[in-house]
Amino acid sequence: DTEVTQTPKHLVMGMTNKKSLKCEQHMGHRAMYWYKQKAKKPPELMFVYSYEKLSINESVPSRFSPECPNSSLLNLHLHALQPEDSALYLCASSQGAGAGEQYFGPGTRLTVT
Amino acid sequence: QKEVEQNSGPLSVPEGAIASLNCTYSDRVSQSFFWYRQYSGKSPELIMSIYSNGDKEDGRFTAQLNKASQYVSLLIRDSQPSDSATYLCAVSTGGFKTIFGAGTRLFVKA
Numbered sequence: 001d002t003e004v005t006q007t008p009k010h011l012v013m014g015m016t017n018k019k020s021l022k023c024e025q026h027m028g029h030r031a032m033y034w035y036k037q038k039a040k041k042p043p044e045l046m047f048v049y050s051y052e053k054l055s056i057n058e059s060v061p062s063r064f065s066p067e068c069p070n071s072s073l074l075n076l077h078l079h080a081l082q083p084e085d086s087a088l089y090l091c092a093s094s095q096g097a098g099a100g101e102q103y104f105g106p107g108t109r110l111t112v113t
Numbered sequence: 114q115k116e117v118e119q120n121s122g123p124l125s126v127p128e129g130a131i132a133s134l135n136c137t138y139s140d141r142v143s144q145s146f147f148w149y150r151q152y153s154g155k156s157p158e159l160i161m162s163i164y165s166n167g168d169k170e171d172g173r174f175t176a177q178l179n180k181a182s183q184y185v186s187l188l189i190r191d192s193q194p195s196d197s198a199t200y201l202c203a204v205s206t207g208g209f210k211t212i213f214g215a216g217t218r219l220f221v222k223a
Contacts, residue, residue: 031209033209041215042201042213042214042215042216043157043201043213045210045211048209048210050209055209056209056210088156090156090157100145100162100205101147101159101162102147102159102211103159104149104156104157104158104159105156106155106156107155107156
């Protein structure tokens with residue numbers, strides 16, 4: 001099973017709201033990723049967790065706050081976002097150390113109003 | 114700046130033809146190479162990975178890697194309209210970072 005699930009599928013939020021995106025995988029993968037993708041652009045890495053510890057933060061603004069409660073779950077907490085943060089947010093996982101084959105979830109389409 | 118370059122396309126091929134997608138990368142220490150397919154409005158789907166020089170075949174897909182030329186390609190044989198998508202080339206140096214190319218849009222005409 002190479003499934004990564006993400007909720008919600010769509011999210012509309014105001015600039016003062018607080019919301020969270022959720023990601024889950026049951027493949028036993030030990031690395032999990034958050035990407036942001038704008039239209040007609042490639043995925044842009046935001047965060048990487050390896051063995052439940054934050055390994056990479058690509059200088060993402062603090063209004064995005066990742067959390068990895070356990071090896072299967074990854075959250076992205078959102079607060080005081082800007083309209084330019086509207087994008088497709090993708091979660092991915094890979095088996096172990098090193099960016100091996102990554103499996104993406106379906107994504108959350110976020111609109112900030 | 115480590116880069117992965119792809120022709121943005123669109124690449125248009127007739128149904129049944131071979132589609133050839135190309136990618137070059139700048140970092141000589143790159144170790145792992147991937148092709149992802151992304152349909153409009155959907156997430157990327159891994160279709161091929163290749164780690165050593167030469168060809169790797171999987172069904173209608175063949176990935177080719179030439180590390181000396183820093184070049185990786187994807188051939189799609191017997192192209193079908195359902196293959197119409199954006200194909201992302203991705204390269205990793207062995208850490209957790211994967212660098213994605215901007216993608217090539219493929220259009221297969223029925």
